[in-house]
Amino acid sequence: MTAPDTTPATRTYDEVAVGDTLPELSIPLTRTLIVATAVASRDFQDVHHDPELARQRGSKDIFMNILTSNGLIDRYITGWAGPAAVVKAVRIRLGAPNHPGDTMVLSGTVTAKADEDRRVEVAVRGTNSLGAHVTGTVAVQLPKGVEAR
Amino acid sequence: MNEEYEKRLQAFVGRELNPLTPGQDPVNQPMIRHWAEAMGDTNPVYVDEEAARATGRAGVVAPASMVQAWTMRGYAATVRPAPARRGFDELVELLDEGGYTSVVATDSELEFLRELVPGDHISQQEVVESISPEKRTGLGPGRFVTTLKTYRDQDGEVVATQRWRTLRFRPAEQAPAPQEEPAKEAKEPEEPKALRPRPAINRDNAFWFEAARQHRLVIQRCAACGALRHPPGPCCPECASLEWDTVEASGHGHVHSFVVNHHPRHPAFAYPLVVAVVELAEGTRLITNLVGTDPDDVEIGMPVVLDWLDADPDLSLPVFRPAALEEN
Known part of the structure; x- marks a missing residue:
């Protein structure tokens, strides 16, 4: 492996075991984060950036859009798995909304491995002060090992 | 329909x-960069050709x-x-x-x-x-x-x-429903608007609810063999005796099991509602609510102490809060 030291280490398929837990990732849900991620995902629905309109529609404040929930889970899993990981699936169910001022804590557990295509399934959960914002599973394909490349 | x-x-x-x-x-690269920045995603394969190639890819993805x-x-x-x-x-x-x-x-x-x-x-x-x-x-x-x-x-x-x-x-209430709002959220515990459901009180369990109104948590005890039991009942499950009295619980216990109820919601309760089975130091278990704790902090085995919920003038119930808070 000749990658420079600045490249984050990649987790290999053999290093991962069913039952492994991922370190938790705590994400402060600032107003700027909720607006910036909505715009970065090209979602200009008012409930994601305009507090007054969000309240008129029955919400207590603006809330995070779904593309961002997917994006943050993608970041969480590949942050753990490393840059060589290839995301194969992100399946989520939504729950309590992510409002500004709250914090979402992501956690994950490896639930399955499939040797034939080196796929690892991780059960993920993102909770905020209201309960579960998101629950789901992510599938990533990991490299066999450094010598395999 | x-x-x-x-x-x-x-x-x-x-x-x-x-x-x-x-x-x-x-x-395109600018939109990818914008996305990665907003998400706080520092994976280099999205922005750095060399780092992407080091992972076996042809270039950034x-x-x-x-x-x-x-x-x-x-x-x-x-x-x-x-x-x-x-x-x-x-x-x-x-x-x-x-x-x-x-x-x-x-x-x-x-x-x-x-x-x-x-x-x-x-x-x-x-x-x-x-x-x-x-x-x-x-x-x-x-x-x-x-x-x-x-x-x-x-x-x-x-x-x-x-x-x-x-x-x-069809929105349950007349209030305009939020678009794309993922579930009517359980906000911070709000003022309950309705009375809690009435317990089904009968001659076998009335003593227990009566003691609760006096802020006494009692446990039924078999007068013949001394076995403690809960919930209250007429007959000792150990020796079948119908004779019994009560002892007062110390008020200490631990979480045997719990759930956090978000949904469906009853207007009498504040949510998220932690419903727990607490095992008392005396050995019996009861179904109760945990208070004074973030639901995320509840753990099985966690020591808890007795507190009282005066739900309304006719109903007082034992609830439990984390013991650690008492000691701080």
Whole structure:
């Protein structure tokens, strides 16, 4: 492996075991984060950036859009798995909304491995002060090992 | 809901809601960078050619989860309606006709067939997979509409699929329902508006609720063999004696098991509601609520101490709070 030291280490398929837990990732849900991620995902629905309109529609404040929930889970899993990981699936169910001022804590557990295509399934959960914002599973394909490349 | 309406609704199954429509821009580095920055995603393979090649890729790739963003109409969608009437508009009208005027997204299931690279041009098509019968939900009666979005590249090859489920519902209350709001959230514990449900009091258990009104947590004890038991009952499960008295509990125990109830909600309770089985130091267990703790901090085995909930003038109940807080 000749990658420079600045490249984050990649987790290999053999290093991962069913039952492994991922370190938790705590994400402060600032107003700027909720607006910036909505715009970065090209979602200009008012409930994601305009507090007054969000309240008129029955919400207590603006809330995070779904593309961002997917994006943050993608970041969480590949942050753990490393840059060589290839995301194969992100399946989520939504729950309590992510409002500004709250914090979402992501956690994950490896639930399955499939040797034939080196796929690892991780059960993920993102909770905020209201309960579960998101629950789901992510599938990533990991490299066999450094010598395999 | 009448049969005729059901038929018209089910006729949408298999229909195309949105024809294959290309995104406005091809996959490109500036939008990838913007996404990665906003998400706080520092994975170098999205922005750094060399780092991407070090992982065996030909060059930078787009984040997988970004696939949906490539076909979003963006700000234009809020100021200019879609150019042509689509199946989607017809379905929304029919749902409106049935009173299902509000919508929340509930599930997204993305499967990725390959990674996208700058220069790919992604199109999306959406087809109805199923429309559920009317279901009772916490938001109101509604129907789950499941669709499949298919993402294709410039050569027509499928690069990703997304099963997408929304609940189309009649708002339970008159308040305007939020669009896309994922579930009526359990806010901070609010003032309960209704009385708690009355316990079913009978001659066998009245002593226990009477003691609770005096803020005494008692445990039934067999007068013959001394065995403690809960919930109250006329007969000792150990020796079958019908003679009994009570002892007063120390008020110390630990969490044997618990659930956090978010839904469905009863107006008498504050949510999130922690319902726990607490094992008392004396050995009996009771079903109770935990108070003074964040639901996320509750753990099985956690030491707890007795507190009292005066729900209303006629009802007092034992609840428990974390013992650690007492010691701090």
